[in-house]
Amino acid sequence: MSSDIWQFSQRAAALQSSAIREILKVTELPNVISFAGGLPSPNTFPIEKIKHAVDIIMDSDEAFSALQYGPTEGYTPLREWVKNQINQRENTHYTTDNVLIVTGSQQALDLIGKALIDNGTKVLVETPTYLGGLQTFTQYAPHYVSIASDEQGLDPDKLSDDDAKAANFLYTIPNFQNPTGRRLSAERRKKLAQKAIKNNLLMIEDDPYGELDYQGHRLPSLISFAPENTVYLGSFSKILAPGMRLGYVVGPESFIRKLVQLKQAADLHTPSYTQHIAYQVVKEGYLASHIPTIRELYKTRCEFMLTQLEKYMPKTVRWTKPEGGMFIWVELPEHIDTTVLLAEAIKHNVAFVPGETFFATNPKRNCLRLAFVTVPEERIEKGIQILADLIK
Amino acid sequence: MSSDIWQFSQRAAALQSSAIREILKVTELPNVISFAGGLPSPNTFPIEKIKHAVDIIMDSDEAFSALQYGPTEGYTPLREWVKNQINQRENTHYTTDNVLIVTGSQQALDLIGKALIDNGTKVLVETPTYLGGLQTFTQYAPHYVSIASDEQGLDPDKLSDDDAKAANFLYTIPNFQNPTGRRLSAERRKKLAQKAIKNNLLMIEDDPYGELDYQGHRLPSLISFAPENTVYLGSFSKILAPGMRLGYVVGPESFIRKLVQLKQAADLHTPSYTQHIAYQVVKEGYLASHIPTIRELYKTRCEFMLTQLEKYMPKTVRWTKPEGGMFIWVELPEHIDTTVLLAEAIKHNVAFVPGETFFATNPKRNCLRLAFVTVPEERIEKGIQILADLIK
Known part of the structure; x- marks a missing residue:
């Protein structure tokens, strides 16, 4: 070399x-x-449904905007759909300005690393945690502090107030975590959120698997307990198709604005084409x-x-x-x-x-x-x- | 704040x-x-052609791979197509391993900034140059040195050997530059390439507009003069549709390998769906x-x-x-x-x-x-x- x-x-x-x-x-x-x-x-993969969505788009004037450059924030109807979904499910009060569409939620992790990590910045992670998150954050040279987990997921009692205060953020996957498959218990979600609020800790709540709940009864997300302390990452990869590379970030507006600046430099915007297709597929409740x-x-x-x-x-x-x-x-x-x-x-x-x-x-x-x-x-x-x- | x-x-x-x-x-x-x-x-925008391409993909087993996760390097047939195009046009000898597909060539700029710029790294740019390139590189805090341009584009005589030696790379848009619309003359391309070889200077050749030559007679790219000193960025945005967000990087294999690592952390891979469509559109010479x-x-x-x-x-x-x-x-x-x-x-x-x-x-x-x-x-x-x- x-x-x-x-x-x-x-x-x-x-x-x-x-x-x-x-x-x-x-x-x-x-x-x-x-x-x-x-x-x-x-x-x-809902192949017929996607095919039908493409036909509708390509047979109308929407084809022109689906193939043109679009806003960095994402396709507005898709952002609105995300906002409505989250507000309905989590009882939150987000507006469309709280939503950024990303090129897969891996991109959200990279933008967040860029936005929040300087050399030596303290970052709290679960033990163990998602490999792709670690790889991405590591590029920006954080100082990791691992928080112990057990069968119920991350243990808030093992997160000290000192660590919570000193860290710039906590990265967590509360639902069916990668790699363990564990789900954070309802009680622990509440406790963790309270600890975050008390110590002004930002939580990055990564939730690609939340909808894959075998019994279909979701637990409330961290954003529902502590919306001002939480940035939520959602994904279409496991409920539609990963080859679309579509995810989203929901969080405080000033945080989203900074991510938008970073995303503009990173890839201008997520492909308009796949955003239009996803919106066409989901807009009438198909999911x-x-x-x-x-x-x-x-x-x-x-x-x-x-x-x-x-x-x-x-x-x-x-x-x-x-x-x-x-x-x-x-x-x-x-x-x-x-x-x-x-x-x-x-x-x-x-x-x-x-x-x-x-x-x-x-x-x-x-x-x-x-x-x-x-x-x-x-x-x-x-x-x-x-x-x-x-x-x- | x-x-x-x-x-x-x-x-x-x-x-x-x-x-x-x-x-x-x-x-x-x-x-x-x-x-x-x-x-x-x-x-x-070739709407009918794209619609036809989507139909072919979605009506065959290719639909499954177009909707699934794919390799970080990009969809192999599309990489091969790029390699063949470039070798034929520029008389070069690249293999598929020299090609990386990116989520629009803006992403290539970001990956290159990440790969090559530390705080204070010397970067040579044209006067003036592409705003989006500057925004992206600036995130990584380079020290810019502006090289004078005139009607024939960047002037190699204004690039000193000292600057060429001290800089980690030169960023240039030889064809119908953004913002000036100027094209680097044939003679200057050769001279610039010679200067780069002499001083071990890497050139980032950004070429989104190369095909938009009104008379249809392209000048040879910098890669044709100095392939080991050049990383070439191509784009489908101006010849197909920017809403697909598809671009590519062609360069030395060890450089591409590093970009692949960075891209994996950035967004895992470029959407498989749009890559399959683009390949289906271009593979039989439609362009x-x-x-x-x-x-x-x-x-x-x-x-x-x-x-x-x-x-x-x-x-x-x-x-x-x-x-x-x-x-x-x-x-x-x-x-x-x-x-x-x-x-x-x-x-x-x-x-x-x-x-x-x-x-x-x-x-x-x-x-x-x-x-x-x-x-x-x-x-x-x-x-x-x-x-x-x-x-x-």
Whole structure:
């Protein structure tokens, strides 16, 4: 690299290509049973509905605006739809000015990192937490403080007032968290929100999986308890289609205004074309009938995987029992390093994501994440059996 | 702002909301004759062709991959198409690994700023240059050095070896530059490339307007003279539709690999959906018949505006005579401040972009940029007449 005619910035030079990501590239081969991906099931993509939406747009004058540059804030009718959804569900009082459409909620994480992190800024995260959030924030060189979690999610009692005061924000995924599948309990949501208000702490509430609640009874979001202390990230990736790259940010107006400035520099605006399609699909309530079909599929698949874990895993192995979402978190006996296990598993054509990558500090080496929604049942059984044998 | 519970990062706090952008918001009203926008003409959007492409995708199994997560590098067939186009046109020898698809070439600028600029990094820019490039790079706090330009574009003789050696890169738009409409002469391209090679200087060659050459005879790009010293940015915004937000980066493989890491953190990948559509549209050579229709429209509109400038403007006013692209750059007598003039012009329902925003250093206050491609001829005449009266 030293012969390059350019010099990478410190932030760029510090970026490592992930060894695990390289290993996982082989899992795209069709003979590999992969529990590694975070992909939604393509069976849930509403292809006919999207096709119909495109036809309506392209057969009218709307085609011109769907294909033209648009405002950085996003397509106004889609922003209004988001605002109405959130206000109705969470009993909040946002206006359209509180909403920014982003090119997938990963972009929201990057804009938030840019907006809030200087070298050494204190950032609170869950233990473990979303790998993509860590990768993005790390570019801006924060000082992470990991807050302990248990079966009910992040534990507000383990968040000290001192840390809450000193941190610029807390990053959390209250619903069916990636990687653990855990949901923050109702009581803890309230307690966390109170702690945030008391200590002037900003919470980034990342919620890509909130609608994937198998029983269909959502818990109130952090924004409903502490709207002035919370920036909420929503996504169409798991309820419509991730290939659209559509997400949104809802938060205090002065915060959204700053994100708009940063987004303008980042990509001018989210594609008008996909925003128009998404609005056309959702505007008349289609999701109310569509989302239950996703929940049903994911619930069945999750229950099946839990049954196989029960059937094959040795007694020393523990795992989460998700009430929604796409992931199960497995804890093995302490002497097993799951990165080593992965190399073995791949030789037997099975893949998963080792747990250590999901920790901001002090990685645990004996955990792993299993994704189940894209794997057919017979392959789930076979894959779990192979993993169990390797663990034994 | 001091009452906010969060603290913006230094880079975010330094971002100013542009006063001119605020003024120009009024220009979206239908009674305003706006020469301010940088929008392509919606008459050039190939609506039927896109509709047909969507039908083909949505009626086949391709729908599933068009709606699913995709690789950060971009949709492989589209990357291959880009590689082939460039190699054929520029006589280069790139492989698909030299190509990254981005969410509009504005994103390429942001990723490049992130990759190459630390606080105080020396960056060479044209005088004047693209506003959106400056806004994006400025987030990362570079030290700008402006290189003088004249009618033939950037002047390589004004670029000293010392500056070329000390800078991490040069940012340039050789074809029908934004804001001046100028094209870098063939001789200067060669000279600039030689200077870059001699001094180990990286050039960022931004080329959104290259295909909009009214006579249809492109000059060779900087990549054809100095491929190892050049990163090339292309865009579908002006030849297909900007609402798709599709651009690409072509450059040395180790550079592309770093951009891929940064892009993954920025938005995971460019929407699969729009990439599949674009590929479906272009794969069988559609652009070869489509682009000449855009050139013809823009040429006619440009000639018409030049005629009106000739007819109405006082003798003290000078302007560029573009051979392609979307912009004319107008220089007024030195005592006229075009930001003040804009406020007057808007009272008369005419808008343009004052020139000062396009300078990285030492802004000239007596220049302005006129965009002509979206304004009908009768309104061009009326608008220029009003501007000329105000200047007199």
